Amino acid sequence: MKKIYKIALLGLLLIAGSCSDYLDEPPKYLVTDEDLLSNDAGLKIYTARMYSYLPIEDFKYLGKWGFNFSSWLGSFGVEATGEALTRDDFCRSFTGEDTPYWGMAFTLLRDANYLIENLPKYRENFAEPLYNQHLGQGYFVRAFVFYAMARRFGGVPLVTWVMEYPNEKEALEVPRSTEEETWDQVLADFDRAAELLLPASPTKNMANKFVALAYKSEAMLYAGCVAKYNQTVSGNLTGFGQKTGVRVIGFDPNTWQAASKRYFKEAYKAARQVMTDGGYSLYKKAWSATDREKQYQNMIDMFNDLSSPENIFVREYEYPTVTHGIDAYSSPFIFRAPLSAGTCPTLDFLELFDGFDRYPDGTVKVTSGNSNTQGSYLLYDSPMDFFANAEPRLRAYVIFPGDRFKGENIIVRGGVYTGATPITPLFTDYSYASFDTRYQHASAYTGTPRRLFLSPNTGASQVKIDGVADPETGETPMLASGANGPFYENGEATITGFYLRKWLKDDPSFSAGEGKSDQPFILMRYADVLLNAAEAAIELTLAGESSPDGSDMIQVATTAINDIRERAGATLLTGNLPSNEDGRNTVRKERRKELAFEHKTKWDLRRWRVSHYEGRDGFWGEARNKDTYSNTTSFRFRGLYPFYSSVARKYFFDARFQWVSPKTFSYGPLDYYFAIPSGEVTKSEVIDQQPNR
Numbered sequence: 001m002k003k004i005y006k007i008a009l010l011g012l013l014l015i016a017g018s019c020s021d022y023l024d025e026p027p028k029y030l031v032t033d034e035d036l037l038s039n040d041a042g043l044k045i046y047t048a049r050m051y052s053y054l055p056i057e058d059f060k061y062l063g064k065w066g067f068n069f070s071s072w073l074g075s076f077g078v079e080a081t082g083e084a085l086t087r088d089d090f091c092r093s094f095t096g097e098d099t100p101y102w103g104m105a106f107t108l109l110r111d112a113n114y115l116i117e118n119l120p121k122y123r124e125n126f127a128e129p130l131y132n133q134h135l136g137q138g139y140f141v142r143a144f145v146f147y148a149m150a151r152r153f154g155g156v157p158l159v160t161w162v163m164e165y166p167n168e169k170e171a172l173e174v175p176r177s178t179e180e181e182t183w184d185q186v187l188a189d190f191d192r193a194a195e196l197l198l199p200a201s202p203t204k205n206m207a208n209k210f211v212a213l214a215y216k217s218e219a220m221l222y223a224g225c226v227a228k229y230n231q232t233v234s235g236n237l238t239g240f241g242q243k244t245g246v247r248v249i250g251f252d253p254n255t256w257q258a259a260s261k262r263y264f265k266e267a268y269k270a271a272r273q274v275m276t277d278g279g280y281s282l283y284k285k286a287w288s289a290t291d292r293e294k295q296y297q298n299m300i301d302m303f304n305d306l307s308s309p310e311n312i313f314v315r316e317y318e319y320p321t322v323t324h325g326i327d328a329y330s331s332p333f334i335f336r337a338p339l340s341a342g343t344c345p346t347l348d349f350l351e352l353f354d355g356f357d358r359y360p361d362g363t364v365k366v367t368s369g370n371s372n373t374q375g376s377y378l379l380y381d382s383p384m385d386f387f388a389n390a391e392p393r394l395r396a397y398v399i400f401p402g403d404r405f406k407g408e409n410i411i412v413r414g415g416v417y418t419g420a421t422p423i424t425p426l427f428t429d430y431s432y433a434s435f436d437t438r439y440q441h442a443s444a445y446t447g448t449p450r451r452l453f454l455s456p457n458t459g460a461s462q463v464k465i466d467g468v469a470d471p472e473t474g475e476t477p478m479l480a481s482g483a484n485g486p487f488y489e490n491g492e493a494t495i496t497g498f499y500l501r502k503w504l505k506d507d508p509s510f511s512a513g514e515g516k517s518d519q520p521f522i523l524m525r526y527a528d529v530l531l532n533a534a535e536a537a538i539e540l541t542l543a544g545e546s547s548p549d550g551s552d553m554i555q556v557a558t559t560a561i562n563d564i565r566e567r568a569g570a571t572l573l574t575g576n577l578p579s580n581e582d583g584r585n586t587v588r589k590e591r592r593k594e595l596a597f598e599h600k601t602k603w604d605l606r607r608w609r610v611s612h613y614e615g616r617d618g619f620w621g622e623a624r625n626k627d628t629y630s631n632t633t634s635f636r637f638r639g640l641y642p643f644y645s646s647v648a649r650k651y652f653f654d655a656r657f658q659w660v661s662p663k664t665f666s667y668g669p670l671d672y673y674f675a676i677p678s679g680e681v682t683k684s685e686v687i688d689q690q691p692n693r
Contacts, residue, residue: 037115038122043134044203050111050141051206055101055148057599058315058521059324059503064090066097067104071324071515075342076500076597077349080665081605082619082637083596084343084500087491087661093611094602095671101152102677105145106159112142113162129198136196140207143189147219150186151603152674154179154249157687175244175686180251180259183223187266190216194270199277204316210278211313214524217270217532224263224539225607227256233609233669241688248688249673257543264539265548271533272549272556274312280526282567283310292392295569299396303503306520313524319516326519327512330500332399332410333458333484333493337512341485341493343500343597345398347638347655348629350498352593352620354571355389362624364640366653372430376422377652382471383412383642386653393568397596399499401642402472407508411472411482412494414641414654416465419444419451421648426452427656432629435636435657435664440488452643455481456489468646478644486641491661496639502597522598530560531591538577538584554579561590568594588621611667634666 036042060071063079077083079094115138123131142160149156157174158181165172177185193212201208230237230250238250251259274280283302288294302308306316317323327335329342347364350356357365359372369375380386383402387395399405401412417423426442427434439445444452455463463480470478485493503519505512537553540546547553558576565572570593577583588608592601605611610618613633616626629635641654673690681689 033118034122037119038125040126040130040134043119046111046115047134047137047141047203047206050108050115050137053104053108053111054141054144055105055108056315056523058523059317059326059517059519061599062090063094063602064092064098066099067101068099071326071517072329073339073342074324074326074329076330076503076599077343077345077601079602080611080635080667081601082346082348083601084345084349085496085637085639085658085661085663086342086344087495088342091663093665093667093671094606095667096674097152100674100677101148102680105149106157108145109142109159110162112138112145113160116142117162130202132196133198133202136193136198136212137207139189139196140193140212143186143193143212143219144215146182146186146189147215147222150179150182150219151222151606153676154673154690155182155246158182158185160185173684173686176241176246176248176688178247179226179249180247180255183219183226183259183263186219186223187216187263190219190270205314207313210274210280211524213270213274213278214312214529214532217267217274217529217536218524220263220267220270221532221536222603222607224260224267224536225609227251227260227263228539229607229609230672231256232615233612233672234614235669237609237669237672239691241691243686243688246688249690261540261543261545264536264543265545267532268536268540268553269548271529271536272551274526274529275533278312278526278529279309280312280529281309282526282530282563283308284567287567289566292569295567296392296395299393299568300501300506303522304519308522308525310526311522312526312529313522315521315523317518317520319518322518323515324517324519325514326503327505327510327517328514331504331512332405332499334408334410335406335512336492338514339492341491341495341499344494344496344639345498345500346496346658347640348620349596350390350394350398350640352589352622353391353394355387355391355394361628362622364655366640366655367425372655373425373428376424377654379421379645379648379650379652381650383651383653386642386651391568391570393570393593395501397500397502399501401497405499405501405504406506406510409472410484410499411470412484412486412497412499412642413480413482414439414486414497414643414659415452415454415463415480416468416478416644416646417444417452417652418465418468418646421645423645423648423652426654430656432627432631432636432657436662437656438488438659439641453480455479455485455487457487458483458485458490458493461487461489465646471644471649478646486639486660488660493660495658495660496637497641498639500597527564527594528600530564531587531594533557534560534577534587535584535591538579538587541579542581542584554583557583557587561587564590564594585618585621588618590621592621606672609672611671612669633668634664636662636664 036046078086078091155176155178158177197209241248286298329339333340367375387400464477466477468478469476534557537557
């Protein structure tokens, strides 16, 4: 309804009658429905405003803070996913957001509902394809919001109409629907959006048909997993609201199997439609089947190339008006501006990848024995020799010690060892029970004479080793921790031995600083869709379901995984994926590798229900003994630290739990659902808190 605003003036009755006509006209500065909804230009403005508040997770999102749309301290994978660690308190388990996505969700829902309800009044003003495109944006935004809410809270109030204010309290109170009803609404809205939207959006960086289908596949994969894997959690992770008696989390014991199959089918069909009709492909512009250096460079280039055929949905930035700060907070220490090392990849993450010698338990080999407490350290002329056979994809995501970035050698050292060779392990116990032991506690450091030299900080606190020349700089005396740490009293340098490379600008001429970065963030890409299809295919096969579109699901899944691995420079599968949990875990592991540092893994771990202790065996998507990195309540992650032997004039590596700014995480079954904001529950007669909260 068009709003007509009248201004009450003192002495209104004294105004001449001829002036009263003007009081029935809207002020010239008022923007009306007709201004915005009756023409293409106005609708672009209306939709752009909705998109500015869309709950997208990019450079300006942190799991701890939620959607405050700030790039301050930008980092990735630090929410207890095992991908990375950082020194600050936002490195914590993903059990809630400081800014709950509740109130702002309903504001955006109102905007979407208003468009859906009122645009039909102006239908005759548009050609049908353009009208459908604009209407489809309303459904896409609504689906996106409900999806963001569902994976946080389970069942939510399904407000699919415009609430009129003011109104009776009862008309403004909407209780939470069941979780199944909520996911069904997400499905219906994405379907309607895909039906209406054009194959290519006439407006840059706004949704089209295939954007909607790609997100539908992701959302339905999440829904299918929740329906299925809630059953693996003690108590089946389901419950009713006390106020309404509605099953606000989890699925009915009589319907979860059918629901999970239905959602997995929808995920598969949507992904397959993008694959067959979308015209997207994996980015391989600089790729070569025989050149690992080109494979590595190709994967760096793909995250900066806006013309990439892999890009499905992108958030663009432009300096100096719309910027972010990833380089200011996550670059190596020598480029800190004003901080650094916000994202420090872990050894646990590295162990997902091919190209490393292993102990019998699967961990990376650093000594000549059968574990890192046996034998003597393996020696290398350069730290980069340790990574000589690593996947090009891993090198494109992570800066290795000694690799080059922005034209500089990134010198990373835990310290310098001056004792005789062969060098035996610095500790006798590397188990979880000894995770708090640090290099300052090692006998080589505390004994007399001291054989291990560490640096607490940079500058004047940096320890110098007289008579030893730095093999990488030639400087004498040698600095114990090099230019990039780790420094045991300064978490602003690497705390794991690694730095993030993915997303960062590698241009030596670029000077990082707050609000100076303008790289695009790829929110959805073709690799996501391939992985969605592969996972849905395996889940349907495990459930004994036939293919929804007649395709060979195992062949589709196998081809998808091999296409991604080939581009990555990884080892290809030699046969089809097995139709069992091993095949499912292979897909999960590949997803963890490919989509790392893209705000995807924290949600995958939640929907797989593998973060609590009883389910933690599946945390890595491969067989790892959970007790090596966790106990019943807590878990930690490891780093890989290079040391220089001044006697051998070679490097060795030590693998142990995070040494600087140590972080311990915990996660319980109730944490798979965020709490409803307490204020919303307190003031409402129908909004239920999560069961057992």
